[in-house]
Amino acid sequence: METFLIRALQLVLSLSLLVIVHEGGHFFFARLFKIRVEKFYIFFDPWFSLFKYKPKNSDTEYGVGWLPVGGYCKISGMIDESMDTEQMKRPPQPWEFRSKPAWQRLLVMIGGVLMNFLLALFIYSMILYAWGERYTALGDMTYGMKFNEQAQKIGFRDGDILKRADGKELTRFNMDMIRSVVEAREVTVLRNGEEKKILMPELSLLDVAKEDPMFMDLFCPNVVDSVLAGGGFAKAGIQKGDSLLAFNGRPLASWNEFQHEMNVLKAKAELEKKTSAEFSLVYSRAGVRDTVNVQTDSNFKVAAIGSIPDYKVTEVDYGFFQSFPAGVTLGINTLKGYVNDMKYVFTAEGAKSLGGFGTIGSIFPKVWDWQRFWEMTAFLSIILAVMNLLPIPALDGGHVLFLLYEIIARRKPSDKFLEYAQVVGMFLLFGLLIWANFNDVMRFLF
Known part of the structure; x- marks a missing residue:
């Protein structure tokens, strides 16, 4: 029970921060262009809210909803998750979203994604500044790697030291290294003091990740x-x-x-x-x-x-200003890896592997660990940014798609079309949410 509470608290704290930053991005650009924001809510508030407050002389009501599946800014003059179609029947007002130029509306819509990505880069930078990096270089793993039967059929041998994948140097044992090896056409290893080249067949990272024993692992002597x-x-x-x-x-x-x-x-x-x-x-x-x-x-x-080999640990510490370029590099590499793995979501196995709040909560540690908490928050911030850019109506990416159409075609989609698209998008999103959490329930039961 204690483990559940610790993970639940980390999940709620992380998601709350990400929602505030994401919606804050929309809010910032809306106010920058003098667009009225009627509501700024953490979590959704159908029928009632847990807390709400409207400052004197302010157009915005701030609050906390009871349904923890995101948050929202209710921006005047646009069709969003509030489905306020009555407002759209009245003549446009100067402070409304629909009255502003397309480029301003585009910045308002990508503001949340932009802030989430910038937050991830900042968190990664501060992690490196506070804790630095600690890892064992592949070149220092003198016992090499342990490979399963499939890897051995491809040509790997126990004890091989990984050197390069498609000519790119492999430096440390992590998920990025495994991805590089699995998706490479040629892998170079050091075997008995000599470099050997291994031609790789077409593999699926999703299939490799499920193999037991693992495709490759740290070789541990039988002592x-x-x-x-x-x-x-x-x-x-x-x-x-x-x-x-x-x-x-x-x-x-x-x-x-x-x-x-x-x-x-x-x-x-x-x-x-x-x-x-x-x-x-x-x-x-x-x-x-x-x-x-x-x-x-x-x-x-x-x-x-x-017996786990006592390898040399490489330690890299960063000064305050050094941490920012290193954090940006780490964030961009994480983004590239996640975007690259998105293709597996649209497969049958990928759909089965989708998870909801239970899966997200399980990535947090069982005991409170600030470094791990911030690492997971930065990663979730990147996930939130990427997912919101998907061209699905009701997501930011859907609004961006329609705005790009408007800029190119020089005419707006009709309000009725946008209304129907919003309904379809919300239906898809709630269906996806139900499916992901259903998967969590099935994994818990079976």
Whole structure:
């Protein structure tokens, strides 16, 4: 329950900040061009609001709604989510959105997206200023990588050190590196001191991300680093420094393979409705081999930790002014990666992987971690900017599309057309919202 509350609080705080900044972008440009803003709300307020306040001599009512699916600015003289069509039947007024030039209306509509992207760049810059960067360079991973069966069929070998993808240098192990390898036509690795080129087939990052074991992972030697008293390994006599050679007769060359075999054993036992499992293990100590039977606990654990290579950690610290160009680079690279991955959303598997508030909340840590919180907030700010630019009526991108049509064709779409488009767009958005949260429910139940 405590974990749920911590994640829920982080989610609400993050989304509230993003909504304020996004709607603040619309508000800023509207007021800049002397367009009246009737409402500025965090979250939606159908039927009632949790809080509202209208300053004296102000045209704008500020408030907090009860439906946490976004926020809105009600701008005079435009067809938006408020569906105030009565206002549109009256003659245009000088302070209304519809009375302003198309270029001003365009800036009002992209103001939210612009502010979200600028916020992400600022947050990334401040993260680098406050915490710097800490990572292990691929070149320092002397044990190389562990590859699954599919990767081995392509041509990779356990222990390969990744060097380049399509000629681009690979520097660190993260999602960007995996994306670069999966989408490359040629990958260069260092194997036994020599560079080898591997020709890549056409792969889907979405399919690769679901593979178990992973397409590639940090290679961990098949050596036991520590054994906890009272656990399955300790009871079987396994000690620190022992090398694991075989699991139920299947050879082991790494701790990665041992973990995979444990996952397979657990899945099989759960299908058979067992609460623990037993397996045979061949190990070596000081060159002497032996075979023992190991019993897992009720969580299918053996209370032992594998040997993780103690690689050199590269540390990069940034001064205040240095952090901004580095933050901009990080933000742009994150944006490129997200836009590149958008193509998977429009596939059958991508539709199944969509998630709602539960999925978004789960990306926040179980304990409060300010660095992780700001990293996720910056990433969500980029997501919000990209999603709002989609050319769907009811989103900013839909309004932008119609404004571009007006600029090019030199005539406005009719109010009736815009009204119908807004209804269709809202129907699509609510359908998408329901589908995403339905996926969350199904994942929780099954």
